[in-house]
Amino acid sequence: MSVEKGLAVALASVFALPLLLIVMVSGIPAEPDIGAVCAPAGQGDKLSDGRELTSAMLQNAAVIMQVGQERGVPAAGHAIALATALVESGLNNLDYGDRDSLGLFQQRPSQGWGTPAQIMDPRYSSAKFYEKLVKVPNWERRDPGEVAQAVQISAFPDRYGQRMDDARRIQAGILGHADECKDKAATGQLVDVAAGTGPAIRVDASIGPNLDALIKAALADGVVLGGSGWRSQEAQIELRKKNGCPDVWTAPASSCRVPTAIPGRSLHEVGLAIDFTCNGGSVTRGNPCDRWLRANAGRFGLKNLPSEAWHYSTTGS
Numbered sequence: 001m002s003v004e005k006g007l008a009v010a011l012a013s014v015f016a017l018p019l020l021l022i023v024m025v026s027g028i029p030a031e032p033d034i035g036a037v038c039a040p041a042g043q044g045d046k047l048s049d050g051r052e053l054t055s056a057m058l059q060n061a062a063v064i065m066q067v068g069q070e071r072g073v074p075a076a077g078h079a080i081a082l083a084t085a086l087v088e089s090g091l092n093n094l095d096y097g098d099r100d101s102l103g104l105f106q107q108r109p110s111q112g113w114g115t116p117a118q119i120m121d122p123r124y125s126s127a128k129f130y131e132k133l134v135k136v137p138n139w140e141r142r143d144p145g146e147v148a149q150a151v152q153i154s155a156f157p158d159r160y161g162q163r164m165d166d167a168r169r170i171q172a173g174i175l176g177h178a179d180e181c182k183d184k185a186a187t188g189q190l191v192d193v194a195a196g197t198g199p200a201i202r203v204d205a206s207i208g209p210n211l212d213a214l215i216k217a218a219l220a221d222g223v224v225l226g227g228s229g230w231r232s233q234e235a236q237i238e239l240r241k242k243n244g245c246p247d248v249w250t251a252p253a254s255s256c257r258v259p260t261a262i263p264g265r266s267l268h269e270v271g272l273a274i275d276f277t278c279n280g281g282s283v284t285r286g287n288p289c290d291r292w293l294r295a296n297a298g299r300f301g302l303k304n305l306p307s308e309a310w311h312y313s314t315t316g317s
Contacts, residue, residue, distance in 0.1 A: 047166045057091035060104055060122055061170050067126035073133065075250040076140055081129055082167035084148045087159045093122055105129050168249065190230055190271055197280050198226035204271030207301065207314065211274065214300040223292040224279045230271035236263045259307065273313035283310035
Protein backbone atom coordinates (compact mmCIF):
# COMPACT_ATOMS: atom_id res chain seq x y z
CA MET A 1 0.00 0.00 0.00
CA SER A 2 1.37 3.46 -0.82
CA VAL A 3 1.92 6.00 1.95
CA GLU A 4 -0.77 8.18 0.38
CA LYS A 5 -3.33 5.37 0.36
CA GLY A 6 -2.31 4.20 3.81
CA LEU A 7 -2.74 7.66 5.27
CA ALA A 8 -6.10 8.11 3.57
CA VAL A 9 -7.30 4.82 5.03
CA ALA A 10 -5.95 5.77 8.44
CA LEU A 11 -7.67 9.14 8.37
CA ALA A 12 -10.96 7.50 7.48
CA SER A 13 -10.52 5.14 10.41
CA VAL A 14 -9.59 7.92 12.81
CA PHE A 15 -12.69 9.92 12.03
CA ALA A 16 -14.95 6.88 12.33
CA LEU A 17 -14.59 7.24 16.06
CA PRO A 18 -16.76 4.34 17.26
CA LEU A 19 -14.58 1.97 15.25
CA LEU A 20 -11.27 3.56 16.12
CA LEU A 21 -8.42 1.20 16.80
CA ILE A 22 -4.98 2.66 16.23
CA VAL A 23 -2.15 0.21 16.84
CA MET A 24 1.32 1.47 17.64
CA VAL A 25 4.79 0.10 18.11
CA SER A 26 7.32 1.02 20.73
CA GLY A 27 10.86 2.04 19.94
CA ILE A 28 13.72 -0.08 21.27
CA PRO A 29 16.26 1.91 23.31
CA ALA A 30 20.00 1.34 23.02
CA GLU A 31 19.98 -0.54 26.31
CA PRO A 32 16.84 -2.52 25.54
CA ASP A 33 13.87 -2.88 27.80
CA ILE A 34 11.89 -5.13 25.52
CA GLY A 35 9.09 -6.12 27.85
CA ALA A 36 6.54 -3.74 26.32
CA VAL A 37 7.62 -4.07 22.70
CA CYS A 38 4.93 -6.54 21.79
CA ALA A 39 2.08 -4.70 23.50
CA PRO A 40 0.04 -2.88 20.84
CA ALA A 41 -1.73 0.20 22.18
CA GLY A 42 -4.64 2.29 21.01
CA GLN A 43 -7.18 4.76 22.25
CA GLY A 44 -7.07 4.81 26.04
CA ASP A 45 -3.50 3.54 26.35
CA LYS A 46 -0.91 5.65 28.13
CA LEU A 47 2.01 7.53 26.60
CA SER A 48 5.32 8.19 28.30
CA ASP A 49 3.97 11.15 30.27
CA GLY A 50 1.18 9.03 31.73
CA ARG A 51 -1.58 10.62 29.67
CA GLU A 52 -4.11 8.49 27.85
CA LEU A 53 -4.17 8.58 24.05
CA THR A 54 -7.60 9.91 23.07
CA SER A 55 -9.55 9.95 19.83
CA ALA A 56 -9.15 13.74 19.64
CA MET A 57 -5.37 13.41 19.94
CA LEU A 58 -5.34 10.81 17.17
CA GLN A 59 -7.45 13.04 14.93
CA ASN A 60 -5.03 15.91 15.45
CA ALA A 61 -2.03 13.67 14.83
CA ALA A 62 -3.54 12.46 11.55
CA VAL A 63 -4.11 16.05 10.43
CA ILE A 64 -0.53 17.02 11.29
CA MET A 65 0.79 14.10 9.26
CA GLN A 66 -1.53 14.75 6.33
CA VAL A 67 -0.48 18.40 6.10
CA GLY A 68 3.17 17.40 6.22
CA GLN A 69 2.63 14.93 3.41
CA GLU A 70 0.76 17.48 1.32
CA ARG A 71 3.64 19.92 1.71
CA GLY A 72 6.21 17.33 0.69
CA VAL A 73 7.89 17.15 4.09
CA PRO A 74 9.60 13.78 4.69
CA ALA A 75 8.16 11.51 7.35
CA ALA A 76 10.97 12.38 9.76
CA GLY A 77 9.54 15.89 9.85
CA HIS A 78 6.08 14.56 10.67
CA ALA A 79 7.53 12.82 13.74
CA ILE A 80 9.19 16.06 14.87
CA ALA A 81 5.87 17.89 14.46
CA LEU A 82 4.05 15.24 16.47
CA ALA A 83 6.63 15.36 19.27
CA THR A 84 6.36 19.15 19.35
CA ALA A 85 2.58 19.07 19.58
CA LEU A 86 2.79 16.45 22.33
CA VAL A 87 5.00 18.79 24.35
CA GLU A 88 3.15 22.01 23.64
CA SER A 89 -0.46 20.92 23.88
CA GLY A 90 -0.59 17.19 24.52
CA LEU A 91 -1.87 16.93 20.93
CA ASN A 92 -4.97 18.88 21.90
CA ASN A 93 -6.14 22.01 20.09
CA LEU A 94 -6.07 24.33 23.10
CA ASP A 95 -7.77 27.74 23.05
CA TYR A 96 -5.50 28.96 25.84
CA GLY A 97 -1.84 28.91 26.82
CA ASP A 98 1.07 30.92 28.15
CA ARG A 99 0.45 34.59 27.36
CA ASP A 100 -1.29 34.52 23.95
CA SER A 101 -0.24 31.00 22.94
CA LEU A 102 -2.90 28.91 21.21
CA GLY A 103 -3.54 25.69 19.38
CA LEU A 104 -1.69 22.44 18.82
CA PHE A 105 1.73 24.06 18.72
CA GLN A 106 0.97 26.93 21.13
CA GLN A 107 1.78 29.50 18.48
CA ARG A 108 1.46 33.17 19.41
CA PRO A 109 -0.39 35.74 17.29
CA SER A 110 1.87 38.44 18.75
CA GLN A 111 4.90 36.64 17.32
CA GLY A 112 3.60 36.57 13.78
CA TRP A 113 2.23 33.03 13.58
CA GLY A 114 -1.20 34.21 12.42
CA THR A 115 -4.50 35.41 13.81
CA PRO A 116 -6.08 33.56 16.74
CA ALA A 117 -8.68 32.06 14.40
CA GLN A 118 -5.99 30.87 12.00
CA ILE A 119 -3.86 29.31 14.73
CA MET A 120 -6.86 27.45 16.09
CA ASP A 121 -7.20 25.71 12.71
CA PRO A 122 -5.07 22.53 13.01
CA ARG A 123 -4.32 22.50 9.29
CA TYR A 124 -3.13 26.10 9.33
CA SER A 125 -1.03 25.72 12.48
CA SER A 126 0.54 22.51 11.14
CA ALA A 127 1.40 24.21 7.86
CA LYS A 128 3.04 27.10 9.72
CA PHE A 129 5.09 24.68 11.78
CA TYR A 130 6.36 22.88 8.67
CA GLU A 131 7.00 26.21 6.94
CA LYS A 132 9.51 27.07 9.63
CA LEU A 133 10.80 23.51 10.07
CA VAL A 134 12.09 23.19 6.50
CA LYS A 135 14.02 26.43 6.89
CA VAL A 136 16.13 24.99 9.71
CA PRO A 137 19.56 24.30 8.13
CA ASN A 138 20.27 20.58 7.63
CA TRP A 139 17.21 19.70 9.68
CA GLU A 140 17.02 16.13 8.36
CA ARG A 141 20.52 15.36 9.64
CA ARG A 142 20.23 17.06 13.02
CA ASP A 143 18.93 15.84 16.36
CA PRO A 144 15.10 15.98 16.18
CA GLY A 145 14.84 17.71 19.55
CA GLU A 146 17.22 20.44 18.41
CA VAL A 147 15.20 20.93 15.24
CA ALA A 148 11.94 21.29 17.19
CA GLN A 149 13.63 23.82 19.48
CA ALA A 150 14.85 25.80 16.48
CA VAL A 151 11.25 26.13 15.38
CA GLN A 152 9.64 26.78 18.75
CA ILE A 153 12.37 28.72 20.63
CA SER A 154 11.18 27.28 23.93
CA ALA A 155 12.44 28.04 27.42
CA PHE A 156 12.60 24.25 27.89
CA PRO A 157 14.57 22.99 24.88
CA ASP A 158 15.17 19.45 26.14
CA ARG A 159 11.53 18.44 26.21
CA TYR A 160 11.02 17.78 22.50
CA GLY A 161 13.55 14.99 22.12
CA GLN A 162 12.00 13.23 25.10
CA ARG A 163 8.73 12.78 23.18
CA MET A 164 10.16 11.42 19.92
CA ASP A 165 9.46 7.80 20.89
CA ASP A 166 5.81 8.61 21.54
CA ALA A 167 5.65 10.53 18.26
CA ARG A 168 7.08 7.64 16.27
CA ARG A 169 4.69 5.18 17.89
CA ILE A 170 1.71 7.33 16.92
CA GLN A 171 3.12 7.88 13.44
CA ALA A 172 3.67 4.17 12.89
CA GLY A 173 0.16 3.32 14.04
CA ILE A 174 -1.57 5.85 11.79
CA LEU A 175 0.47 4.77 8.77
CA GLY A 176 -0.49 1.17 9.33
CA HIS A 177 3.09 0.12 10.02
CA ALA A 178 2.27 -1.30 13.40
CA ASP A 179 4.08 -4.46 14.33
CA GLU A 180 1.56 -7.26 14.72
CA CYS A 181 3.84 -8.92 17.30
CA LYS A 182 4.64 -11.82 14.99
CA ASP A 183 4.40 -14.32 17.84
CA LYS A 184 7.37 -12.72 19.53
CA ALA A 185 8.48 -14.29 22.75
CA ALA A 186 11.16 -11.79 23.69
CA THR A 187 11.96 -11.70 27.39
CA GLY A 188 13.96 -8.47 27.26
CA GLN A 189 17.05 -10.24 28.57
CA LEU A 190 19.99 -10.50 26.19
CA VAL A 191 22.56 -13.30 26.31
CA ASP A 192 25.80 -13.96 24.43
CA VAL A 193 26.05 -17.33 22.68
CA ALA A 194 29.50 -18.61 21.69
CA ALA A 195 29.81 -18.91 17.92
CA GLY A 196 31.75 -21.44 15.91
CA THR A 197 33.83 -18.55 14.61
CA GLY A 198 34.07 -14.86 15.45
CA PRO A 199 32.52 -12.99 18.36
CA ALA A 200 29.61 -14.28 20.42
CA ILE A 201 26.13 -13.81 19.01
CA ARG A 202 23.87 -11.67 21.21
CA VAL A 203 20.23 -12.77 21.21
CA ASP A 204 17.19 -12.74 23.47
CA ALA A 205 17.43 -15.23 26.31
CA SER A 206 14.36 -17.07 25.02
CA ILE A 207 16.31 -18.44 22.04
CA GLY A 208 19.79 -18.58 23.60
CA PRO A 209 19.76 -22.30 24.48
CA ASN A 210 18.42 -23.30 21.07
CA LEU A 211 21.00 -21.18 19.25
CA ASP A 212 23.77 -22.67 21.36
CA ALA A 213 22.56 -26.17 20.55
CA LEU A 214 22.29 -25.32 16.85
CA ILE A 215 25.87 -24.02 16.66
CA LYS A 216 27.22 -27.08 18.46
CA ALA A 217 25.24 -29.43 16.24
CA ALA A 218 26.57 -27.66 13.17
CA LEU A 219 30.15 -27.93 14.45
CA ALA A 220 29.68 -31.64 15.03
CA ASP A 221 28.76 -31.91 11.34
CA GLY A 222 31.78 -29.85 10.26
CA VAL A 223 29.78 -26.65 9.63
CA VAL A 224 31.26 -23.56 11.30
CA LEU A 225 28.65 -20.88 11.94
CA GLY A 226 29.13 -17.37 13.25
CA GLY A 227 27.01 -14.28 12.92
CA SER A 228 25.24 -11.38 14.57
CA GLY A 229 21.92 -11.15 16.37
CA TRP A 230 20.57 -8.23 18.38
CA ARG A 231 21.05 -4.70 17.14
CA SER A 232 19.84 -1.46 18.66
CA GLN A 233 17.24 0.73 17.00
CA GLU A 234 19.99 3.29 16.42
CA ALA A 235 21.92 0.64 14.50
CA GLN A 236 18.78 -0.23 12.52
CA ILE A 237 18.32 3.42 11.60
CA GLU A 238 21.92 3.69 10.41
CA LEU A 239 21.57 0.46 8.45
CA ARG A 240 18.48 1.83 6.72
CA LYS A 241 20.44 4.93 5.71
CA LYS A 242 23.44 2.90 4.57
CA ASN A 243 21.27 0.55 2.53
CA GLY A 244 19.68 3.34 0.54
CA CYS A 245 16.13 3.34 1.89
CA PRO A 246 14.13 6.35 0.59
CA ASP A 247 12.92 7.15 4.08
CA VAL A 248 13.97 5.75 7.45
CA TRP A 249 10.54 5.47 9.05
CA THR A 250 8.03 4.81 6.27
CA ALA A 251 9.63 3.38 3.12
CA PRO A 252 8.98 -0.36 2.74
CA ALA A 253 11.96 -2.65 3.08
CA SER A 254 11.70 -3.63 -0.58
CA SER A 255 12.31 -0.02 -1.67
CA CYS A 256 15.81 0.00 -0.17
CA ARG A 257 18.91 -0.76 -2.24
CA VAL A 258 19.40 -3.66 0.17
CA PRO A 259 16.07 -4.72 1.75
CA THR A 260 16.08 -3.49 5.36
CA ALA A 261 13.22 -3.49 7.85
CA ILE A 262 11.68 -0.29 9.17
CA PRO A 263 13.02 0.54 12.66
CA GLY A 264 10.75 -1.02 15.24
CA ARG A 265 9.81 -3.87 12.91
CA SER A 266 13.04 -5.84 12.75
CA LEU A 267 13.32 -8.96 14.89
CA HIS A 268 17.00 -8.10 15.26
CA GLU A 269 15.88 -5.25 17.52
CA VAL A 270 14.44 -7.70 20.01
CA GLY A 271 17.17 -10.32 19.62
CA LEU A 272 15.01 -12.87 17.81
CA ALA A 273 16.88 -12.89 14.50
CA ILE A 274 20.38 -13.97 13.46
CA ASP A 275 22.39 -13.17 10.35
CA PHE A 276 24.65 -16.20 10.08
CA THR A 277 28.13 -16.35 8.60
CA CYS A 278 29.83 -19.42 7.17
CA ASN A 279 33.45 -20.02 8.22
CA GLY A 280 33.75 -16.25 8.58
CA GLY A 281 32.29 -15.61 5.11
CA SER A 282 28.82 -15.33 3.66
CA VAL A 283 26.02 -17.84 3.73
CA THR A 284 24.96 -18.15 0.10
CA ARG A 285 22.40 -20.39 -1.53
CA GLY A 286 23.74 -23.85 -2.05
CA ASN A 287 26.89 -23.57 0.05
CA PRO A 288 27.43 -26.08 2.91
CA CYS A 289 26.17 -23.72 5.62
CA ASP A 290 23.03 -22.91 3.65
CA ARG A 291 22.28 -26.58 3.07
CA TRP A 292 22.86 -27.44 6.72
CA LEU A 293 20.74 -24.58 8.03
CA ARG A 294 17.85 -25.31 5.71
CA ALA A 295 17.89 -28.95 6.77
CA ASN A 296 18.32 -28.39 10.50
CA ALA A 297 17.40 -24.89 11.72
CA GLY A 298 13.72 -25.74 12.06
CA ARG A 299 14.30 -28.23 14.84
CA PHE A 300 15.95 -25.43 16.83
CA GLY A 301 12.99 -23.08 16.34
CA LEU A 302 14.50 -20.90 13.61
CA LYS A 303 13.07 -20.19 10.17
CA ASN A 304 14.74 -18.77 7.08
CA LEU A 305 13.75 -15.59 5.26
CA PRO A 306 13.57 -16.91 1.67
CA SER A 307 15.10 -13.78 0.13
CA GLU A 308 18.17 -13.90 2.42
CA ALA A 309 20.07 -17.18 2.80
CA TRP A 310 21.86 -15.93 5.91
CA HIS A 311 18.85 -14.58 7.84
CA TYR A 312 17.02 -16.77 10.35
CA SER A 313 14.48 -15.75 12.98
CA THR A 314 11.69 -17.12 15.13
CA THR A 315 9.13 -16.27 12.43
CA GLY A 316 11.08 -16.36 9.17
CA SER A 317 10.69 -12.62 8.73
